[in-house]
Amino acid sequence: MNWRRILAVAKKNLQSLRHDRRTVGFLVAMPLFMIAIFGYTFGGSVENIKVYVVNLDQTPQDESVAAAIIADLQTRNTLKIVRSFGPEDAATDPVELGREKVESAEIWATIFFNETFTQDAMRVVSGETGLPAFIRVIEDGTNPNIAQAIGNEMLSAVRSVLGVSSFATPIAISPELVYGEDARFIDFFAPGVMGLAAMMVTFMLAIMSFVHERSAGTLERLLSTPVTEGEIVAGSALAFGLVGLGQSIVIILTAVLLFDIQIIGSPVLVLLVIFLFGVGNQGLAFLLSSLAKTEFQAVQFLPIILFPSLLLAGVFWPLEAVPELLRPVSSVVPLTYCVDALRSVMIRGWGAGDILFDLGILLLFAAVMLGLSAYSLRKRR
């Protein structure tokens, strides 16, 4: 291994890019486009969220605060109450039934008012106690956008019934998440989009460039010089890893400045994960490029690589939402580990020590891909 030659190969790849302004534009615009589409699509208001309502409040209907809140909810279409339970259903344990329906993802939430709900609220109003009456919301937090909509809707119903807009309401909403973090959807999907964008760009650019090198004979010509197979592979990995990195910086800036994404953990760790993942992807592209004779054939590999990652790697929904049958596929798709690592760092604020497993898998992916790439070149001789 000779650093000078590795750098020469890397520089060559980056120079090619510099002369191709359209591709550079694509590099910058593509993630912006993706993040904007997803951000605005999932950032809008949601309607008809299916919920159960369990009202065990013993206070007569016309005096019950719970009944008033439920009636208020029904005036708008944010929540769709698919089933209501009253005090007469208490024996059938409707709360437990509601929880099961949330767990099986048939409904998004079960809203529960207990037997003493109105009395509890009145005691706060009369100053008897400081402890508010609780509305328990057992909800599926998988989609933070929906979880947030439920929370907002409950709050506005409570305020409209009580006619107060201060923070010290006698009623509190107590969410219980069945799935998911307490995060906004954009926080949830930003790491996924970053991983996905890095994958698409490094893979596409690398496979195009390698197929062209093979068909134009430049790869073979390089091999007639003192540069070794390993140096060519290392130089290309460096170049495309850096491209992925540059693109991630664009995404992070967009996410933070435009969509107010929080990165709780270290941004450097985020970039390291992307770099490792980009290197692995360019190795995969290098290997597959030996199977494609033209750039056109190379493009055909994209959906094969893209769809499992897009659907099964936990970018848009959690791995728990992936059907049992396809879970093994999820666990061999490298993007799964990249997204998991990015989410842990960005949302949970974890450090390198906490994501050693993901880092190890990504390192293994990169090492195996680079090793096989160098070997495949050697075999051609």
Place this chain on the structure above:
Amino acid sequence: MAGANREAEERNAEAADRTSAVVLTSKLRKEFESLVAVDDVDLKIRRGLLYGMIGPNGSGKTTLIKMLVGLLRPTGGKALILGERIPIAENISRIGYMPQEMAIYTDLTVHENLELFAELYSMSKESFETREKGLLKIIDLADRRDSLVSHLSGGMRHRASLACALIHDPEVVFLDEPTVGVDPELRVGFWKYFADLRARGKTVIMTTHYMDEALRCDVVGMMRLGRLIGEGAPKDLMERTATTDLESAFMTMARKVDA
């Protein structure tokens, strides 16, 4: 005793060949599945020669050259380049190679291409700059140094590719059809440069389709169906076959082999 003497003589001869011969092959062979692309070729190319290889398409010229520069592994026989067995590692930077398909980066400028190859050959910055200036003048691309190769005409690309093969001032250079698509005026310039290389003790081995170019070579090798069917100075080849041009000489040789 006689046998031992002969062996010793052979060893001496081989040692002498090693020093004077830039390319030395014995029964060099390349098979691709059922196809014999190069069929037991014995070559001896001395230092400081202009060696021309002629023969129809598919006669094995390119395969032979690719083996000699270490891009293809022979399936039989052996070959020494500058005294080292191929595939070569030690003296790879003393060899230059220009493939038929040009094979330079069309998305880089002429200068960036030259710089890449100079880096791969670990040239110093100063010697690269002097070499580049000189070569750009010879290939008449000095004013297109910073043009993208994709913006150049076919002939210009060919010239840029030639410059990449020569940037590190190799001792022996393999040129696969270096003058295809190069206009007559510039071809004259190329040949002047090849003569200049020879005068400096360099060895140029090229394939060509132009018989007038073959005539200018010191030695011509005739390839047909993977075999070397004739070799010698152009004049000798014509005398031996009692012909007045190389094309007829080739035909006569081919008939002799078939018979």
